Amino acid sequence: MFLRNAVMFATTLLLSAAPVASMAQEWTVDADGQIYRLHIAGAEPVINKIDTWTLTLTDPAGSPVEKAVITVDGGMPAHGHGLPTKPAVTEDLGEGRYRLEGVKFNMDGRWVVKFEIDASNGTEEIQVALDL
Amino acid sequence: MSTLRAQQFSSADIEVIASLSISRLSALPPDPSNRVADDPAAADLGRSLFNDVRLSSRGDISCSSCHQETLGFDDHALPGKGVGSTTRRTMPLVGAAYSPWLFWDGRADSLWAQALGPLEADGEHAISRVAVAHLVDRFYRADYVRLFGPLPPLASLPAGAGPFGTPVEITAWQALDAKTKAEINQVFANVGKALAAFERTLVPSRSRFDDFADALVAGTASTSLSPLEQRGLALFVGKGQCTQCHSGPLFTDHFFHNTGVPEAEGLPLDLGRMPAVATVQNSPFNCLGPYSDARPTDCAELRFIADNDSLLRAFKTPSLRNIGQRAPYMHAGQFADLDSVVEHYNDAPWAKIGVSELHRPGMTTEEKDALLAFLGSL
Numbered sequence: 434m435f436l437r438n439a440v441m442f443a444t445t446l447l448l449s450a451a452p453v454a455s456m457a458q459e460w461t462v463d464a465d466g467q468i469y470r471l472h473i474a475g476a477e478p479v480i481n482k483i484d485t486w487t488l489t490l491t492d493p494a495g496s497p498v499e500k501a502v503i504t505v506d507g508g509m510p511a512h513g514h515g516l517p518t519k520p521a522v523t524e525d526l527g528e529g530r531y532r533l534e535g536v537k538f539n540m541d542g543r544w545v546v547k548f549e550i551d552a553s554n555g556t557e558e559i560q561v562a563l564d565l
Numbered sequence: 566m567s568t569l570r571a572q573q574f575s576s577a578d579i580e581v582i583a584s585l586s587i588s589r590l591s592a593l594p595p596d597p598s599n600r601v602a603d604d605p606a607a608a609d610l611g612r613s614l615f616n617d618v619r620l621s622s623r624g625d626i627s628c629s630s631c632h633q634e635t636l637g638f639d640d641h642a643l644p645g646k647g648v649g650s651t652t653r654r655t656m657p658l659v660g661a662a663y664s665p666w667l668f669w670d671g672r673a674d675s676l677w678a679q680a681l682g683p684l685e686a687d688g689e690h691a692i693s694r695v696a697v698a699h700l701v702d703r704f705y706r707a708d709y710v711r712l713f714g715p716l717p718p719l720a721s722l723p724a725g726a727g728p729f730g731t732p733v734e735i736t737a738w739q740a741l742d743a744k745t746k747a748e749i750n751q752v753f754a755n756v757g758k759a760l761a762a763f764e765r766t767l768v769p770s771r772s773r774f775d776d777f778a779d780a781l782v783a784g785t786a787s788t789s790l791s792p793l794e795q796r797g798l799a800l801f802v803g804k805g806q807c808t809q810c811h812s813g814p815l816f817t818d819h820f821f822h823n824t825g826v827p828e829a830e831g832l833p834l835d836l837g838r839m840p841a842v843a844t845v846q847n848s849p850f851n852c853l854g855p856y857s858d859a860r861p862t863d864c865a866e867l868r869f870i871a872d873n874d875s876l877l878r879a880f881k882t883p884s885l886r887n888i889g890q891r892a893p894y895m896h897a898g899q900f901a902d903l904d905s906v907v908e909h910y911n912d913a914p915w916a917k918i919g920v921s922e923l924h925r926p927g928m929t930t931e932e933k934d935a936l937l938a939f940l941g942s943l
Binding site (some may be wrong): 480481483506508511512513514515516517518519520521534535537539540541542 | 808809810812813818820822823865866868870871872873874875876879921922924
């Protein structure tokens with residue numbers, strides 16, 4: 434399977450910044466697979482804060498992919514451990530948008546979040562690497 | 566030993582060091598599952614309960630028997646000892662209110678739920694929840710009623726009954742109707758909530774490290790740490806890779822890791838976090854349970870609890886504050902001193918059960934000495 438990583442580099446300043454409201458600015462990541470394109474929107478990840486992301490799933494032409502089953506896994510490959518939570522899609526918001534709750538990162542370093550997407554066009558895993 | 570030159574820190578190092586300072590400690594996170602969490606009257610009641618030896622089967626063990634205030638709420642026992650023996654080390658209480666998971670394996674998701682565990686554990690207080698309710702009625706009725714409302718009728722209940730404990734207590738508990746059980750559980754939970762309100766007042770104080778870190782960030786010279794300790798600090802945030810887990814002002818990521826620590830001799834096999842996941846999910850005293858004051862949306866940690874394979878024999882990252890005074894070390898006191906701890910992390914042996922996350926940092930003897938010196942400044 435062809436996997437493409439979207440890599441975001443956040444500076445270590447994230448670690449030291451106080452968790453104030455201004456941190457909750459819009460933060461997005463785009464990751465393209467072969468049969469799906471994933472757009473992630475939420476607050477910029479801050480260590481030890483549980484976040485909710487909005488996922489938008491489209492096909493390569495940009496049409497929304499509805500009624501997808503999306504499961505999320507991941508961890509820190511360099512450490513051999515998984516995510517500190519088990520994020521889950523809790524609501525299908527329609528028009529290819531899905532609410533993902535329970536996203537949390539608890540240490541600095543490289544994290545990989547894997548999205549297993551199962552919808553009418555087929556099954557594909559898209560990985561997103563995040564550097565906190 | 567040659568004289569150490571003044572330690573130079575890169576701007577990236579300084580950012581990490583700043584993130585460890587107690588000056589960056591956030592306000593205590595609220596506990597929506599405990600409506601009296603920040604009520605001073607609840608903390609007063611909690612302090613009394615914390616020190617009350619009547620809350621044990623033999624009348625000689627209180628929370629403070631193992632969490633001794635004069636010893637930094639520790640007992641230095643191997644393992645902790647109550648009415649009988651436990652299988653793990655007494656955990657630090659200072660700063661515990663910042664953690665989403667309590668106990669070495671995180672089998673409680675609030676301070677108040679944690680406080681209930683030792684009360685009924687046969688090696689610790691070994692007292693049943695009905696016996697606790699009777700004690701509250703007899704010695705703390707007025708304070709309890711002011712905080713939580715009237716006690717349920719207790720006169721017809723046996724002296725002791727609970728789902729754990731002696732066969733007599735278990736049988737007596739099973740004979741109670743569901744309504745009575747729920748009423749007793751509520752009293753028991755409220756005792757935990759008062760204890761939690763007291764424990765929330767235990768927050769860490771400044772250390773020499775904090776003074777040094779703040780001066781470093783301000784760009785002013787500081788002699789709060791010796792040159793050797795400064796060298797150790799550089800290793801702590803650098804080559805030693807310590808901040809990967811011991812991060813933030815409490816020097817913990819509040820999570821669970823397998824670091825390949827050896828089994829404790831003479832103690833049963835301990836699989837750590839993995840089996841504890843189901844325990845906390847099934848606990849009636851969890852955030853989503855009937856005795857919690859939280860809304861389900863407040864319970865994200867529990868709703869989205871991780872249950873993957875890397876949690877096998879993973880234990881909670883302990884805070885390193887006051888670590889020099891917390892021997893013996895690791896979840897079962899396997900290491901008598903910090904030298905052995907640093908040696909373990911430098912050796913990074915394979916885990917016998919599960920997979921260790923450690924990577925060998927390859928520190929020299931001089932570097933290990935510097936790291937040890939630094940740990941003493943926390």
